[in-house]
Amino acid sequence: xNAIALEFKKNAVRTVKDxxxxxxxxxxxxxxxxxxxxKVARFQDWQKARYVAAKLKWEALENLHANIQRxxxxxxxxxxxxxxxxxxxxxxxIVSAIAKEKNARLIVKSKAMTAEEIHLNEAxxxxxxxxxxxxxxxxxVQLRREPxxxxxxxAMHLTRYEISDLFAQKLGSQPTDKAEELTMIAxxxxxxxYIKADIGITxxxxxxxxxxxxxxxxxxxxxxxxxxxxxxxxxxxGIEKVIPxxxxxxxFLPMLATAGAAQLISGYNTFYSGPRKNGETDGPQExxxxxxxxxxxxxxxxxxxxxALRCIRCGACLNVCPIYRTIGGHSYGTTYCGPIxxxxxxxxxxxxxxxxxxxxxxxxxxxxxxxxxxxxxxxxLLKNRKIAATKxxxxxxxxxxxxxSKISTCPTLWSIITKCGRLLQKLHPLVKGxxxxxxxxxxxxxxxxxxxxxxxxxxWRSKK
Amino acid sequence: MNDxxxxxxxxxxxxxxxxxxxxxxxxxxxxSELIKQVMPPVGESFDERLALFRKNAQELKAEFYAVNSxxxxxxxxxxxxxxxxxxxxxxxxxxxxxxxxxxxxxPILKLTAGYDITEFEKCSASITVCDCLVAQTGSVVVSSAxxxxxxxxxxPPHHIVIAxxxxxxxxxxxxxxxxxxxxxxxxxxxxxxxxxxxRTGDIERILVLGAHGPKRLTIFLF
Numbered sequence: 001x002n003a004i005a006l007e008f009k010k011n012a013v014r015t016v017k018d019x020x021x022x023x024x025x026x027x028x029x030x031x032x033x034x035x036x037x038x039k040v041a042r043f044q045d046w047q048k049a050r051y052v053a054a055k056l057k058w059e060a061l062e063n064l065h066a067n068i069q070r071x072x073x074x075x076x077x078x079x080x081x082x083x084x085x086x087x088x089x090x091x092x093x094i095v096s097a098i099a100k101e102k103n104a105r106l107i108v109k110s111k112a113m114t115a116e117e118i119h120l121n122e123a124x125x126x127x128x129x130x131x132x133x134x135x136x137x138x139x140x141v142q143l144r145r146e147p148x149x150x151x152x153x154x155a156m157h158l159t160r161y162e163i164s165d166l167f168a169q170k171l172g173s174q175p176t177d178k179a180e181e182l183t184m185i186a187x188x189x190x191x192x193x194y195i196k197a198d199i200g201i202t203x204x205x206x207x208x209x210x211x212x213x214x215x216x217x218x219x220x221x222x223x224x225x226x227x228x229x230x231x232x233x234x235x236x237x238g239i240e241k242v243i244p245x246x247x248x249x250x251x252f253l254p255m256l257a258t259a260g261a262a263q264l265i266s267g268y269n270t271f272y273s274g275p276r277k278n279g280e281t282d283g284p285q286e287x288x289x290x291x292x293x294x295x296x297x298x299x300x301x302x303x304x305x306x307x308a309l310r311c312i313r314c315g316a317c318l319n320v321c322p323i324y325r326t327i328g329g330h331s332y333g334t335t336y337c338g339p340i341x342x343x344x345x346x347x348x349x350x351x352x353x354x355x356x357x358x359x360x361x362x363x364x365x366x367x368x369x370x371x372x373x374x375x376x377x378x379x380x381l382l383k384n385r386k387i388a389a390t391k392x393x394x395x396x397x398x399x400x401x402x403x404x405s406k407i408s409t410c411p412t413l414w415s416i417i418t419k420c421g422r423l424l425q426k427l428h429p430l431v432k433g434x435x436x437x438x439x440x441x442x443x444x445x446x447x448x449x450x451x452x453x454x455x456x457x458x459x460w461r462s463k464k
Numbered sequence: 465m466n467d468x469x470x471x472x473x474x475x476x477x478x479x480x481x482x483x484x485x486x487x488x489x490x491x492x493x494x495x496s497e498l499i500k501q502v503m504p505p506v507g508e509s510f511d512e513r514l515a516l517f518r519k520n521a522q523e524l525k526a527e528f529y530a531v532n533s534x535x536x537x538x539x540x541x542x543x544x545x546x547x548x549x550x551x552x553x554x555x556x557x558x559x560x561x562x563x564x565x566x567x568x569x570x571p572i573l574k575l576t577a578g579y580d581i582t583e584f585e586k587c588s589a590s591i592t593v594c595d596c597l598v599a600q601t602g603s604v605v606v607s608s609a610x611x612x613x614x615x616x617x618x619x620p621p622h623h624i625v626i627a628x629x630x631x632x633x634x635x636x637x638x639x640x641x642x643x644x645x646x647x648x649x650x651x652x653x654x655x656x657x658x659x660x661x662x663r664t665g666d667i668e669r670i671l672v673l674g675a676h677g678p679k680r681l682t683i684f685l686f
Contacts, residue, residue: 049502137666179670221662221677228614281613297474
């Protein structure tokens with residue numbers, strides 16, 4: 001097992017034992033589910049909506065070559081500056097060059113998974129810039145020097161009390177057990193930052209080719225302020241986010257909010273087309289859009305798993321995943337956790353290092369069932385397992401499966417082996433759960449169901 | 465090759481392999497018709513849509529008043545002003561909002577290019593018009609063209625929106641079509657669909673209003 005896989009296992013085991021944290025996550029996601037179902041029910045036909053959304057995103061991807069150039073052309077027409085970054089390194093270089101040119105000191109950021117992906121904060125901080133996350137959840141995890149726990153709810157693993165202690169320690173505030181007071185502390189701190197900041201960095205949810213518009217969804221208004229007050233605005237967006245028409249957002253925006261946040265629509269859905277125009281009183285003087293590849297075209301090149309690029313990062317698959325709920329977001333050790341992360345990370349970052357994520361699934365399919373753009377996540381996990389097994393076979397598994405396939409395709413052998421199994425099973429209690437048990441990996445924590453006393457064939461014969 | 469070339473070439477190369485399509489809507493139906501069929505229903509008459517807007521807006525903690533005249537708007541605002549002890553209000557160059565502000569009897573900050581941000585930060589509320597309202601979602605659509613800028617609809621603690629009856633769009637699709645038609649070829653630098661006051665659930669999923677932006681959003685329709 002490689003170091004990343006060992007780390008994953010260690011972290012997962014630790015979280016599984018942390019019952020308080022698991023309870024917190026379970027309650028939050030349980031309540032979420034009720035609210036989400038209520039919003040789903042308001043659609044005339046949610047299932048059909050998923051089919052349509054999947055179709056729209058498919059077509060957007062299949063025409064990505066034309067769409068993305070159209071986006072570039074229209075953004076430029078609107079006065080934005082478009083950059084292309086094939087790698088994380090190039091994206092970091094672009095941002096840092098802009099910051100340097102503007103003599104920036106303070107940079108405010110609204111939530112951007114792309115920035116997490118390229119480790120932008122660390123890079124900018126290393127160069128001496130002060131980088132402040134403005135989304136409340138992100139602000140909290142940034143103070144803890146932690147990555148987000150969830151794509152949509154970054155600080156869902158923390159209690160009010162932990163956050164109060166954190167604020168008291170880092171911001172010198174009075175301890176409180178009220179979520180509202182804690183939010184107001186953050187509001188006061190961050191208000192000052194927006195006003196002083198030289199640059200605002202955002203992520204984005206959609207890029208619309210035909211108008212040259214970037215669409216950003218949020219609830220807090222922090223992205224709105226990040227885009228309104230600093231002199232320079234930078235949006236870092238994955239190339240898969242391009243859609244052809246503004247009209248498609250009439251479907252995507254409500255679906256994103258419903259699946260991801262259990263809301264019919266999010267608090268702010270904002271389209272940005274460029275820097276401030278003549279006659280507008282505020283907004284940035286420069287608007288930079290960075291189109292980021294960083295492994296996305298690898299995924300696009302896979303005719304089957306390509307559909308994972310339809311993902312609109314709503315986080316719905318995380319919320320329903322029994323594995324995510326149990327091992328938590330940090331165990332994965334990736335930017336994108338949960339089922340979608342387990343699908344795309346091995347392809348984008350190398351199957352050798354990340355194949356263990358493909359096994360972090362019970363293959364129950366709850367993720368695929370809720371996905372608003374119908375990505376068949378659990379099938380992809382299976383496919384990743386297959387790729388991993390073909391690429392780097394494990395010798396004992398190979399022998400084991402060869403034997404199994406011989407036995408299971410030969411009725412006589414099968415019946416002999418099951419009969420032996422039934423006999424040996426009688427001796428099992430002697431070693432069960434101990435190191436001598438051949439099924440130790442299973443029985444140390446679970447029960448082993450007994451082999452049925454009769455096979456179907458035997459039963460059938462006895463009834464005749 | 466630069467990154468633009470590299471990315472475009474990789475996209476082109478990747479897409480040479482046809483997709484294995486699974487489980488998507490295959491029929492070549494009209495998309496806008498399909499969207500209409502799946503999205504939440506909005507009713508047929510103006511009254512139904514007005515009721516729907518009210519329900520959706522209030523569910524998200526926006527306050528909504530359907531009134532008959534600007535006099536009623538002013539009277540209600542005066543009550544809010546006293547209750548919240550306003551010190552000053554911000555607005556943008558617009559006949560309607562300015563005439564309303566003039567009748568409140570408080571210092572007015574009319575935002576024009578180069579406004580003083582500290583002065584603006586002290587304002588107790590902002591009063592703006594909008595591009596339209598959306599019945600289907602309870603949203604208010606504002607833009608940097610219709611309200612003069614970006615911060616006015618998000619910085620002050622109380623945002624007041626004045627809308628006219630004919631501005632009530634039934635669906636999201638209608639609102640987007642309206643935006644496209646209105647700004648055809650000259651898109652404002654920002655268009656925002658606002659639904660309810662600024663909110664967060666980031667601490668133990670407890671709803672808190674006024675995370676960064678307005679704690680209250682009040683909408684008048686006349």
